[in-house]
Amino acid sequence: MEVQILGFDWDTGNRRKCRQHGLALREIEAFFRQESVFVMPDIHHSQVEERYIAYGPSPKGRPMLVAFTFRIKEGETLIRPISARYMHAKEAREYEEKSSKI
Incomplete structure (x- = not known):
């Protein structure tokens, strides 16, 4: 999924x-500006609105994930982070294994 980021909500x-x-909010915003972020639909949490989960390294190099949706405000599509955290050890191992195959 390629999206031009115009801002954050x-x-x-x-x-x-x-x-x-x-x-920090700046860290999350910088995360989305990297090329090495993988985005997948969050099927389990998309009942009310379409949600996504982004996986990738934080700007500091730690594996992280961000649950988010898109919002349109004043004609611009914005990223609305819902929650963000560093991956747990098991998630980080799985992410490293899968991303090394791409």
């Missing part, structure tokens, strides 16, 4: 949720 709830996991 932050509110109090998603800011708080991401910070609880030790991630």
